[in-house]
Amino acid sequence: MQRNSTILGIETSCDETGVALFHPEAGILAEAVYSQADHAQWGGVVPELASRDHVRKLSPMIESVMADAGLGLDRVDGVAYTAGPGLAGALLVGTATALGLAQSLGRPAIAVHHMEGHLLSPLLENPSPDFPFLALLVSGGHSMLVDVAGPGRYRLLGETLDDAAGEAFDKTARLLGLPYPGGPHVARLAEAGDPKRFDFPRPMTNRPGLDFSFSGLKTHTRLLIERTGDDDQTRADIAAGFQEAVVDTLLIKCRRALKEARLERLVIAGGVSANTRLRQRLAADLPGTVFYPRLSLCTDNGAMIAHAGWYRRSEAIHATAVNVRPRWDLEELAAVEDS
Numbered sequence: 275m276q277r278n279s280t281i282l283g284i285e286t287s288c289d290e291t292g293v294a295l296f297h298p299e300a301g302i303l304a305e306a307v308y309s310q311a312d313h314a315q316w317g318g319v320v321p322e323l324a325s326r327d328h329v330r331k332l333s334p335m336i337e338s339v340m341a342d343a344g345l346g347l348d349r350v351d352g353v354a355y356t357a358g359p360g361l362a363g364a365l366l367v368g369t370a371t372a373l374g375l376a377q378s379l380g381r382p383a384i385a386v387h388h389m390e391g392h393l394l395s396p397l398l399e400n401p402s403p404d405f406p407f408l409a410l411l412v413s414g415g416h417s418m419l420v421d422v423a424g425p426g427r428y429r430l431l432g433e434t435l436d437d438a439a440g441e442a443f444d445k446t447a448r449l450l451g452l453p454y455p456g457g458p459h460v461a462r463l464a465e466a467g468d469p470k471r472f473d474f475p476r477p478m479t480n481r482p483g484l485d486f487s488f489s490g491l492k493t494h495t496r497l498l499i500e501r502t503g504d505d506d507q508t509r510a511d512i513a514a515g516f517q518e519a520v521v522d523t524l525l526i527k528c529r530r531a532l533k534e535a536r537l538e539r540l541v542i543a544g545g546v547s548a549n550t551r552l553r554q555r556l557a558a559d560l561p562g563t564v565f566y567p568r569l570s571l572c573t574d575n576g577a578m579i580a581h582a583g584w585y586r587r588s589e590a591i592h593a594t595a596v597n598v599r600p601r602w603d604l605e606e607l608a609a610v611e612d613s
């Protein structure tokens with residue numbers, strides 16, 4: 275596939291339906307994201323509801339993105355889709371749609387790893403980071419530190435042993451009576467809180483290693499709420515203390531990883547990278563430069579999939595078998611030779 279190809283990206287791995295059209299010189303030509311609201315009342319994503327909502331939204335969104343770009347589908351050179359990791363049923367909707375569309379257009383399709391989509395998303399920005407860099411990927415399903423030598427050249431330095439950072443925010447939000455997804459709500463409540471009023475642990479920071487563990491923080495929060503009650507100021511102080519503990523823990527591990535891997539640039543991506551306090555602290559307290567995608571590219575979206583698909587255009591195939599990879603290690607990916 276040509277270097278100057280226009281790629282349509284489709285993301286349906288969890289509870290966001292994302293569609294975008296990307297061109298390497300013009301950038302994001304048009305995009306749309308639909309965040310499913312039905313899950314809030316259940317306190318988390320209900321896989322079957324997610325799949326059904328993707329079915330309802332995806333095709334009209336593809337039409338509207340093409341209309342916004344002012345282009346016909348015949349101008350799409352390849353269709354990139356999230357093949358994993360994620361919810362199997364949700365992935366199947368995007369995959370089947372992408373492969374059907376690609377086939378009907380006579381164009382190839384490109385299977386994209388969701389976390390590679392996040393990992394490469396800061397390269398959509400200007401200035402964009404040069405390789406090599408350290409990537410902190412913090413989303414609802416994953417927390418990882420990755421040594422990135424180049425596109426597809428990934429070495430996992432650390433990951434969470436239990437809850438992901440976003441999951442810890444979501445579970446803490448639930449304990450505080452806040453809706454799902456909890457990250458932005460906890461962050462907002464924390465603004466009125468005193469992060470120093472309660473002592474929160476910084477899990478796994480006082481021993482060597484780059485793995486994370488966030489489930490203890492959630493238990494700590496639960497016990498604190500039981501002990502202190504939940505008047506408004508106390509809830510805000512708990513939110514602030516919790517957020518500061520997560521941010522501090524991520525900061526300590528990033529500093530350690532930059533040193534151990536001898537890297538100077540840090541890229542942070544995934545839903546939790548939208549957190550303002552995290553951005554402030556990383557910018558203020560870390561040596562070297564920190565790169566983030568814009569807020570709309572932090573949480574799940576189609577643009578990061580179209581963009582990663584462009585990097586993987588040499589893997590584009592005319593496929594008909596609908597296969598997804600609900601579990602898929604980032605390190606299994608092949609290096610991209612010509613980016």
Ligand code: KG4
Pocket residue numbers: 288412413414415416439440441443444455456457458461544545546547548549550572573574
């Ligand atoms: O990357 P993402 O959209 O989906 C996954 O791939 O999981 O990340 C969603 C996660 C949720 O757990 C959400 O609570 C968290 O990102 N999140 C935040 C913020 N915005 C989203 N966490 C902390 N602070 C935020 N501002």
Ligand code: ZN
Pocket residue numbers: 388392413414544545573574
């Ligand atoms: Zn994600």
